[in-house]
Amino acid sequence: MPAAPKTSTDPLTHAQELLDRLLQSEIDHPVRPTLDPKKAVSDLGLAIPERGLPMDETLQRLKDVVLATPATTGSGFFNQLFGGREPVAVLADILAAVCNTSMYTYKAAGVQVLLEQILLDKMKDLAGFAGGDGLFTPGGSLSNMAAMIIARNEAIENSRETGFPGGNHVVYTSAESHYSVRKNAGLLGIGRGNVHKVAADRVGRMIPEELDKAIVKDTADGLHPLMIISTSGTTVMGAFDPIRPLAEVAKKHNTWLHVDGAFGGSALLSEQFKPLMDGIELADSLTWDAHKMMGVPLICSVMLTREPGLTGKHFDETATYLFQQDEDMLNPGTRSLQCGRRNDALKLWAAWQHLGDDGYRDRVNRQFELSRHFLARVEEDPDLTLSCDPQWVNICFEVTGKPSDQICDELDRRQLAKLGWGIVHGRRVIRMVCVNPAQTEAELDALLANVKDVAETLPDGDNSVQS
Amino acid sequence: MPAAPKTSTDPLTHAQELLDRLLQSEIDHPVRPTLDPKKAVSDLGLAIPERGLPMDETLQRLKDVVLATPATTGSGFFNQLFGGREPVAVLADILAAVCNTSMYTYKAAGVQVLLEQILLDKMKDLAGFAGGDGLFTPGGSLSNMAAMIIARNEAIENSRETGFPGGNHVVYTSAESHYSVRKNAGLLGIGRGNVHKVAADRVGRMIPEELDKAIVKDTADGLHPLMIISTSGTTVMGAFDPIRPLAEVAKKHNTWLHVDGAFGGSALLSEQFKPLMDGIELADSLTWDAHKMMGVPLICSVMLTREPGLTGKHFDETATYLFQQDEDMLNPGTRSLQCGRRNDALKLWAAWQHLGDDGYRDRVNRQFELSRHFLARVEEDPDLTLSCDPQWVNICFEVTGKPSDQICDELDRRQLAKLGWGIVHGRRVIRMVCVNPAQTEAELDALLANVKDVAETLPDGDNSVQS
Numbered sequence: 001m002p003a004a005p006k007t008s009t010d011p012l013t014h015a016q017e018l019l020d021r022l023l024q025s026e027i028d029h030p031v032r033p034t035l036d037p038k039k040a041v042s043d044l045g046l047a048i049p050e051r052g053l054p055m056d057e058t059l060q061r062l063k064d065v066v067l068a069t070p071a072t073t074g075s076g077f078f079n080q081l082f083g084g085r086e087p088v089a090v091l092a093d094i095l096a097a098v099c100n101t102s103m104y105t106y107k108a109a110g111v112q113v114l115l116e117q118i119l120l121d122k123m124k125d126l127a128g129f130a131g132g133d134g135l136f137t138p139g140g141s142l143s144n145m146a147a148m149i150i151a152r153n154e155a156i157e158n159s160r161e162t163g164f165p166g167g168n169h170v171v172y173t174s175a176e177s178h179y180s181v182r183k184n185a186g187l188l189g190i191g192r193g194n195v196h197k198v199a200a201d202r203v204g205r206m207i208p209e210e211l212d213k214a215i216v217k218d219t220a221d222g223l224h225p226l227m228i229i230s231t232s233g234t235t236v237m238g239a240f241d242p243i244r245p246l247a248e249v250a251k252k253h254n255t256w257l258h259v260d261g262a263f264g265g266s267a268l269l270s271e272q273f274k275p276l277m278d279g280i281e282l283a284d285s286l287t288w289d290a291h292k293m294m295g296v297p298l299i300c301s302v303m304l305t306r307e308p309g310l311t312g313k314h315f316d317e318t319a320t321y322l323f324q325q326d327e328d329m330l331n332p333g334t335r336s337l338q339c340g341r342r343n344d345a346l347k348l349w350a351a352w353q354h355l356g357d358d359g360y361r362d363r364v365n366r367q368f369e370l371s372r373h374f375l376a377r378v379e380e381d382p383d384l385t386l387s388c389d390p391q392w393v394n395i396c397f398e399v400t401g402k403p404s405d406q407i408c409d410e411l412d413r414r415q416l417a418k419l420g421w422g423i424v425h426g427r428r429v430i431r432m433v434c435v436n437p438a439q440t441e442a443e444l445d446a447l448l449a450n451v452k453d454v455a456e457t458l459p460d461g462d463n464s465v466q467s
Numbered sequence: 468m469p470a471a472p473k474t475s476t477d478p479l480t481h482a483q484e485l486l487d488r489l490l491q492s493e494i495d496h497p498v499r500p501t502l503d504p505k506k507a508v509s510d511l512g513l514a515i516p517e518r519g520l521p522m523d524e525t526l527q528r529l530k531d532v533v534l535a536t537p538a539t540t541g542s543g544f545f546n547q548l549f550g551g552r553e554p555v556a557v558l559a560d561i562l563a564a565v566c567n568t569s570m571y572t573y574k575a576a577g578v579q580v581l582l583e584q585i586l587l588d589k590m591k592d593l594a595g596f597a598g599g600d601g602l603f604t605p606g607g608s609l610s611n612m613a614a615m616i617i618a619r620n621e622a623i624e625n626s627r628e629t630g631f632p633g634g635n636h637v638v639y640t641s642a643e644s645h646y647s648v649r650k651n652a653g654l655l656g657i658g659r660g661n662v663h664k665v666a667a668d669r670v671g672r673m674i675p676e677e678l679d680k681a682i683v684k685d686t687a688d689g690l691h692p693l694m695i696i697s698t699s700g701t702t703v704m705g706a707f708d709p710i711r712p713l714a715e716v717a718k719k720h721n722t723w724l725h726v727d728g729a730f731g732g733s734a735l736l737s738e739q740f741k742p743l744m745d746g747i748e749l750a751d752s753l754t755w756d757a758h759k760m761m762g763v764p765l766i767c768s769v770m771l772t773r774e775p776g777l778t779g780k781h782f783d784e785t786a787t788y789l790f791q792q793d794e795d796m797l798n799p800g801t802r803s804l805q806c807g808r809r810n811d812a813l814k815l816w817a818a819w820q821h822l823g824d825d826g827y828r829d830r831v832n833r834q835f836e837l838s839r840h841f842l843a844r845v846e847e848d849p850d851l852t853l854s855c856d857p858q859w860v861n862i863c864f865e866v867t868g869k870p871s872d873q874i875c876d877e878l879d880r881r882q883l884a885k886l887g888w889g890i891v892h893g894r895r896v897i898r899m900v901c902v903n904p905a906q907t908e909a910e911l912d913a914l915l916a917n918v919k920d921v922a923e924t925l926p927d928g929d930n931s932v933q934s
Contacts, residue, residue: 163633
């Protein structure tokens with residue numbers, strides 16, 4: 001007879017203690033040192049033991065590991081399109097881990113299904129997709145994938161049943177779009193070579209006339225336009241493609257228009273920025289990540305469609321062992337990419353309860369305000385060069401004559417900041433993103449001072465790149 | 468100027484209090500009442516408010532919502548292939564929500580990347596895939612999808628670049644396999660109609676001779692075998708397809724062999740059950756969910772391949788703004804399905820540190836032991852009919868002459884247990900799964916007594932179904 005399993009209910013009584021320790025550490029050490037990988041494995045005891053460790057030792061190792069993990073929430077993190085946190089969203093996500101709800105059926109997930117639906121309805125309303133359809137996915141790339149599957153299977157009759165005859169079906173997107181478009185084309189059988197990149201203007205926006213020309217030419221060459229993927233909030237420049245004229249091109253060629261608003265979708269939260277997505281109600285689908293600008297922990301992404309019934313039409317599968325009570329509407333597993341699915345809704349619901357529409361509007365406005373402060377500092381500084389006129393919370397710039405990539409590396413090495421670079425107009429530029437509303441103007445000023453200090457210690461360098 | 472955003476660091480100081488309350492409630496009310504959906508929306512105040520609620524009110528609503536959510540961890544939940552919890556895994560997942568690590572680069576994720584790699588190496592070793600490849604995905608369905616993408620793109624030269632010429636490429640899987648196989652075929656352009664179901668034996672195992680016959684016939688008909696998807700631990704019967712002879716068929720026809728061990732992969736943790744997956748080292752890829760039998764919160768799923776380099780080969784995409792430091796090995800974003808990606812590794816790492824290999828072996832052995840206790844009770848009871856000889860921790864049975872579906876509904880309605888039914892040999896049967904090692908023999912006896920009590924109150928019914 002096997003031995004009784006080793007369990008302990010003890011560790012969960014240490015949650016608050018570890019949580020407090022971790023939060024304090026973020027304040028004390030906003031940028032933790034980068035560890036040598038090989039050394040970290042042995043120093044932190046990462047290997048899996050044959051015989052288990054006592055609980056106190058396990059907890060010690062767990063604490064060491066989280067305290068050695070790069071901090072993404074404090075005043076030193078500008079590296080990605082997320083930062084900061086809404087504390088009540090984190091609390092809700094903690095409870096989600098304890099509830100361990102799988103979001104496929106009303107029987108298993110109950111009220112969590114309802115609040116997820118309420119969030120989808122809310123976000124559809126904001127997008128002008130009232131009465132449409134939507135689902136939560138595990139990230140912006142997969143939200144884009146869900147939209148691309150629907151667009152592909154809608155365009156080619158019976159392809160869900162008989163297969164997709166890939167080879168000459170083209171996806172159009174801007175040169176500045178997210179890499180998931182090309183990646184997904186490879187995953188979905190469309191082919192990466194069938195993603196045609198359309199030129200963007202100096203601000204980073206896809207040029208509708210260029211799109212139209214590309215479609216006309218490809219069609220004449222015997223290719224089939226499959227879908228157009230517009231971006232609201234590009235990764236580097238934060239550009240918003242002009243949806244209304246793109247929708248006209250899509251309509252002219254009878255082509256699906258998806259909007260990748262993973263980053264910029266949150267513009268819909270504020271009347272001040274909604275015009276950046278003018279015409280969104282004419283699009284067929286939208287990706288929107290709440291984990292980027294809405295302060296909820298990773299992952300919280302939705303894909304919404306204007307037409308009703310599309311997720312069920314393309315993702316439903318009979319499974320009598322699973323879907324056996326309640327109507328389909330209450331069983332989101334009938335319209336998800338996944339089967340078992342983590343609860344990504346509770347955290348957003350909790351934050352939205354506390355902030356309300358007004359609070360989320362103010363949050364976005366504040367993010368933008370911080371970016372305008374930073375922009376002004378860059379513009380007024382003779383040592384800095386602004387790389388493009390920003391539409392959103394990204395400010396791209398160079399320390400004139402100094403290598404952007406090395407500046408970012410050195411900031412990290414000296415534990416001053418995690419900050420990244422991107423390519424704009426064929427040049428390596430520092431990409432600042434103001435996504436953490438808890439940051440202050442003084443902190444942004446200090447960051448910029450650090451950027452300049454670090455740059456001074458570096459030899460001159462050329463930021464131009466071969467494309 | 469916009470108003471300052473409304474934030475509060477206060478709610479995270481309530482984590483322990485809410486956590487304790489939730490855990491106590493699971494003990495007091497193992498099966499919570501099923502709520503009327505419309506009533507729940509208003510009673511629990513689920514609608515999103517225009518103006519945010521004060522923090523105390525938000526916390527009250529959050530508490531009400533989690534306490535109204537079906538409990539999945541306690542002694543009343545037998546509805547899915549997960550149940551119970553390793554507390555230290557939950558604690559680690561709580562910290563993961565606070566750390567909010569995105570798992571694409573070493574710069575942003577640091578040590579979390581290392582422990583994720585250690586887990587993948589460990590699981591590859593157990594599968595006989597040492598030196599192979601692997602990744603974490605957001606669930607078993609998507610792990611199967613990742614394997615299907617690799618198999619498809621490996622089989623058809625250049626299809627990642629030029630597109631997949633779908634239409635006559637066939638996927639083979641057993642009649643008892645998970646619905647994600649057919650679903651993924653629709654998502655990936657293969658076509659659901661090109662999934663050919665192979666007959667299973669009375670225990671639920673795919674019959675290798677039938678598979679071989681199907682491939683020979685299809686090939687003669689001009690179709691192309693694309694891949695074989697074997698199952699280790701089917702959803703209803705818990706059957707393990709015989710991998711070694713299936714691998715011979717795969718080799719004969721030069722076809723990819725994927726093993727969907729989402730549920731049964733954990734057999735690899737125990738020498739006692741490893742023979743169920745005899746020949747696994749001959750397969751090309753494996754899906755294995757740790758969130759099913761290893762007690763970690765949802766989601767924790769891996770897809771492993773025998774050959775090295777395949778995830779990078781098929782999922783990598785250039786993204787200079789993101790992958791700009793460190794070698795590719797340290798940047799798992801170069802080989803993931805997603806871009807931004809939640810940390811699903813820390814929880815499994817923490818549990819494996821505490822349990823060790825020995826503890827996980829004992830855990831699986833105990834799950835099996837519980838299922839044998841339940842099996843013996845069913846076999847000795849003249850009122851019960853066993854539906855098939857179980858290989859794994861699923862016990863399928865009928866209360867002779869009584870409708871299985873109504874029994875499950877009534878158990879739920881009376882708050883006695885969440886338990887589901889499936890179809891075995893054309894009959895609706897109650898599917899019991901022993902995945903929670905914290906349950907006792909006495910609790911299983913009590914469940915069976917409740918099943919019989921409830922059945923007695925129901926009119927006789929026919930469990931046969933039209934297929």
